[in-house]
Amino acid sequence: MNASVAEVRMQALRIRRNILRLIKAGKAGHVGGALSAADLTAALFFAVMRMRPEQPDWPDRDRFVLSAGHKAMLLYATLAARGFIPEKLLDTYGDFGSDLPGHPDMHRLPGVEASTGALGHGLPLAVGMALGLRLAGRGSRVFALMGDGEQAEGSIWEAAAAASHHQLSNLVAIVDCNGLQISGPTVEVMNYEPLHERWRAFGWEVRRIDGHDLKLILNTLATVPFHPGRPSLIVADTVKSRGIPFMEGKVEYHYWKPPAAELARAERELEAVAEVPA
Amino acid sequence: MKRGDLVDPRKHFGEVLTALAEGRPELVVLSADSSSGSGLSGFKKRYPERHLEFGIMEQGVIAIAAGMATAGRVPVVAAIAPFVTARPFEMVRNDLGYMRQNVKVVGRSGGLSYGDLGPTHQSIDDFALLRTIPGMTLFAPGDPVEITRALEAALAHPGPVYVRIGSPPIPVVYDSPEQCTLAVGKGTVVSQGTDVAMIATGAALPRAQAAAAALKAAGISVRLVSMGCLKPLDEDLVRAAARDLGRIVTVEEHYASCGLGAAVATLLARDRPVPMCMLGVPDRFPSSGPYEDVVRSVGLQPDQIAEAVRRFLR
Secondary structure, three states: OOHHHHHHHHHHHHHHHHHHHHHHHHOOEEEEHHHHHHHHHHHHHHHOOOOOOOOOOOOOOOEEOOHHHHHHHHHHHHHHHHOOOOOHHHHHOOOOOOOOOOOOOOOOOOOOOOOOOOOOOOHHHHHHHHHHHHHHHOOEEEEEEEEEEEOOOHHHHHHHHHHHOOOOEEEEEEEEEEOEOHHHEHHHHOOOOOOHHHHHHOOOOEEEEEOHHHHHHHHHOOOOOOOOOOOOEEEEEOOOOOOOHHHHHOHHHHOEOHHHHHHHHHHHHHHHHHHHOO | OOOOEEEEEHHHHHHHEEEHOOOOOOOEEEEEOOOOHHHOOOHHHHHHEEEEEEOOOHHHHHHHHHHHHEEEEEEEEEHHHHHHHOHHHHHHHHHHHHHHOOOOEEEEOOOOOOOOOOOOOEEEOHHHHHOOOOOOEEEOOHHHHHHHHHHHHHHHHOOOOEEOOOOOOOOOOOOOOOHHOOOOEEEEEOOOOEEEEEEEEOOOOHHHHHHHHHHHOOOOOEEEEEEEEOOOOOOHHHHHHHHHHHHHEEEEEEEEEOHHHHHHHHHHHOOOOOOOOEEOOOOOOOOOOHHHHHHHHHOOOOOHHHHHHHHHHH
């Protein structure tokens, strides 16, 4: 699927609208990190990954693993935009027994490849998928989205070593580096910078990019694998709550339980920003 | 193999798994620097492309196995028991249990096998930990025949399975392999008796059998039940033992408070309360030393089991 930058931008806006729709239904959620990575999933789902929404278990599909499982709203918003699930289903978020739980459940929803939530699981799961797909002789690729706070999990670095040791060129991992986690700035909570150098030292081929520059995102993803025989890593520098100016870059919107007026303001600001030509 | 023959459980496991890999191209072995110690050198030699090494990556390897299973592989992860259970517990719970992935985890040198290496390497809480996971199947085969059966059943069962084996040589318990009915949710009546039922699992089985023989000589008739599958528990077998004998003794190389005895007691408290005696490791970290001495220190040698049964029946 080859979508233009303008089309992907439109889908990113749709994903952000869906995130606010989810918040409205569920009345709370991890909004900051969902919004910061919306440009990344828009690019993956609308321009990069080989997938068939009408046949979600197509064996040759590319896999998307949300390692930062608390960005569940981002996944649901993206799956709805891409046609895996009806957008109406988003209104069940937060309901008892909803197919859209607080963290994604692979057995409840098409397009969810792994039941993540506990941090540090998604990347090793993605490594296993990439290995398994290669052993099965399939050309599928695996894309994993991590958070920057998640980099403090030791299991991420176990998986990082395994991926380069086993030369998983069919694996692409992205760090949504929004710089904030629940206790404050990531570099103050537990500093893993310079992230790109650490990943490079673990044997990955690395690119560090502006995670909101859609043209750059698409151009970068178009060149994976960055190096034959190596896994690819993108550090995407992003802004928490991107797209809603009054919430941008503020740690209090990591998890948001919005009063009605604040939600209405968020909806207004998202539309106002969207009208400004890029 | 005939009754009483001593067999190295790790070597036997490796040979059986290698034989079962024939005709199962999806079966892969994941090693956390643990293959040779798990009896899998032969597998590695025979199927090098299906043997993947990860080094001492004891959390990650479980999640990686789950990821491979999503792509249709059937991973077998074998390592020292605590390092595939207690160490990566959240990976086992979430990535195998919650995600319902078809991965076989083999905890070898389980129980008190590593008496000499001490509590860091002993695994006397693995039943307790893994029993809490919905959908998990738990085997603790008690003799070589049961190891074969457990592996066959594990591979035939589409879901996460844990198999615990020891490392000291174990004797064949059965007169003939046909006598063993071990399967998912099925145990075996090893011998009939009229005074008390003894339910044993894993490496405790041969010692329970020796204790039953000693008791028989002393005029006490024991129904010996092997519970080689701890989850799902063979509830019919337990209820029948309670109904027929009225008194139950459980024997396991595991904390007595939270393994086989606890599973049996939980069932019988609901369905048929009877007096029980639960033999296992008391609530402490065992001292280290030679295996047989450590087993004695927790009261699990045959003469100690027999004495405990006599006291229980008094």
